[in-house]
Amino acid sequence: MDAKDRALPTIRLNYRKGDLIMKEGDYGVSIYRVKKGHVRVTQQQGEMEVVLATLGPGEYFGEMVFLNKSVETRSASVRAMDEVEVEVMHPVRLSKEYDGMPPILRYITNQTLNRLNRLNKLYAQLLKKKELESRGPTDPGVAQRKYFRKTLDQTCIYKPVRSSDKVRLQGRITDISVGGLGMEVSSRNALNVRHEPGEEFIIHTTLPSGREIELIGKIQTVSRNAAPGRIQLGLKFTRLTGEATKTLGFFMMS
Amino acid sequence: MAIDSSVYGYMVDEHEYPDKKVILEEGSIGDWVYVVLEGQVKIKKKTAKGLVTLATLEEGAIFGEIPLFLKREKLRETTVQAHGPVKVGILDTSRLDREFELLSPQLKGLIKTLARRLSESIEKISQVAGR
Numbered sequence: 001m002d003a004k005d006r007a008l009p010t011i012r013l014n015y016r017k018g019d020l021i022m023k024e025g026d027y028g029v030s031i032y033r034v035k036k037g038h039v040r041v042t043q044q045q046g047e048m049e050v051v052l053a054t055l056g057p058g059e060y061f062g063e064m065v066f067l068n069k070s071v072e073t074r075s076a077s078v079r080a081m082d083e084v085e086v087e088v089m090h091p092v093r094l095s096k097e098y099d100g101m102p103p104i105l106r107y108i109t110n111q112t113l114n115r116l117n118r119l120n121k122l123y124a125q126l127l128k129k130k131e132l133e134s135r136g137p138t139d140p141g142v143a144q145r146k147y148f149r150k151t152l153d154q155t156c157i158y159k160p161v162r163s164s165d166k167v168r169l170q171g172r173i174t175d176i177s178v179g180g181l182g183m184e185v186s187s188r189n190a191l192n193v194r195h196e197p198g199e200e201f202i203i204h205t206t207l208p209s210g211r212e213i214e215l216i217g218k219i220q221t222v223s224r225n226a227a228p229g230r231i232q233l234g235l236k237f238t239r240l241t242g243e244a245t246k247t248l249g250f251f252m253m254s
Numbered sequence: 255m256a257i258d259s260s261v262y263g264y265m266v267d268e269h270e271y272p273d274k275k276v277i278l279e280e281g282s283i284g285d286w287v288y289v290v291l292e293g294q295v296k297i298k299k300k301t302a303k304g305l306v307t308l309a310t311l312e313e314g315a316i317f318g319e320i321p322l323f324l325k326r327e328k329l330r331e332t333t334v335q336a337h338g339p340v341k342v343g344i345l346d347t348s349r350l351d352r353e354f355e356l357l358s359p360q361l362k363g364l365i366k367t368l369a370r371r372l373s374e375s376i377e378k379i380s381q382v383a384g385r
Contacts, residue, residue, distance in 0.1 A: 033363065041371075053371050060367040067368070089360065097361050102353045103260035104345075108287070111316050112323075112368050119308060119375040126382045 008090035015080040022062055022078040030088045032062045037084035043076045045124035046253070048131075052076060052120055066091045066098070067113050075117070125253070132178060132249040149177040150252060156183070156205035160193060161216065169193065171233075173205060178245075178252055180217055180236040187224065187231050195222060195231060200238060207251045213244050257314040261289050267344040271336040278318060278334040285321035285328055286344050290314065293340035298333045299376060302384030308376065310337060322350055323369035331376050 012035070015021055022028060024044060034057050041053040041061060055061055064075045098106070152173050159167040171185040183203075189195065196219065203215045217235035224231050240248065268291065271277055278284065280300055294312050298305045311317060321328050354362065 031360075031364065033360070053374050055367070058363065059370065060364045063364045063367065066364070094358075094361055094364070097358055101357065101361070103258065104264055104350065105353060105357075107258045107260055108316050108319050108322070108350075109365055109368065112319060112365075112372055115309065116368060116372045116375060119372065119379060122308065123375055123379050123382065126379060130382055130385055 008092060011088040013086050013088055015084040017080055017082050019080045020077065021080060021086065022074055024074050024077040026074050027072060028062060028065060028074050029091050030062050031060060031066055031091055031094065033060050033087040034058065035085040035087055038081045039078050039084055040081050041076050041078050043120060046128065048124060048128060050124045050127060066094065067109065128253055129249055133245060149175045151175045152208070154205050154208065156203050158201045158203040161200040161202050167193065178248055180234065181215070183233045183235060185231050185233065187229050190231060195219065195233065197222060201235065207247070209251050209254060211247045211251070213247050215240060215244060257289065257291065261343065264345045264349060265343040266346045268341060269344065270339065270341045273336055273338050275336045276333060277336060277342065278330050280330055280333040282330050283328050284330055285347055286318055287316060287322055287347050287350060288318045289316050289343045289345060291341040291343050294337040295340055296335050296337045298335060299380045301380045305333070306379070306383040308332065308379060320369050320373055322347060322354065323366050324373065331373060
């Protein structure tokens, strides 16, 4: 054991249930090994806190910063789930050994690490998608208030649901959420077609992501004050196909 | 991704697979470690709603390595399928294993945790995707 090892012995620490042991985003070098109890590893992905893993005795955490030299901050938070005892190691000793590892093992380990990171992101995306799907556009206002709106400037073609295919009106989508959208149209459009609350329109547009989407919604609000010759409409989606829900969901997440 | 030169010293065999051919089947027993030499493979997982693609691997990518680190896990957790014609190399698992065992308990434990977490995240994705 050289001088550095003597100066940096392994430390034992105890945590109570609920204690935060490691915080995502913080600088850190310590490598932890659970001796007693269980810890939960979580990551903030957008608005969601995602549980990545539950670790028990004999398992390590805090290793990401050690294994991935290009990263200096903690990639996840770790919290004690019960009475926890951890062994804390300074990476300096392991670092030497890691650098001296057979290159093939280092090569494989790095890929396992990258795959883990990518799968964690995929997991968060899938969770979000499932959450969006389960709420759906027909939920009452509660779900919609929680979702943010994206501002847009996207032309669209729309027509009343109960009308012939020959009717083709043009509008401009100003903002969109998973529950509805805001649209601005020329007041001339209202000359022959009713633009009043309750009217149901079918709208075709191409999202900035390049995906085409078909949306069906009912007018909730009509405003003629915004600009001369223009009418502002607020629509709530009434029916979206599974495909449209998915496309819109992904767009809102991007 | 270029193929690391260290890989060639451990390669014991090469196989070619046509498009869509299953290289590793989920649930099968095996502990060979593979490297993609040419082409691409897709990693897929069975879920309640069918097969879900977890990743697409390209030249230089390793797959099948989890049993190397987690000795108890000898059942393949994912299906690996050729995406277009593909050439894979098979690595000398026993030699890799011997070298892995020579590492200190701490470094071994650290890497095992990584493999365990990869295994767990594969399982979690399967559950969410199948909902």
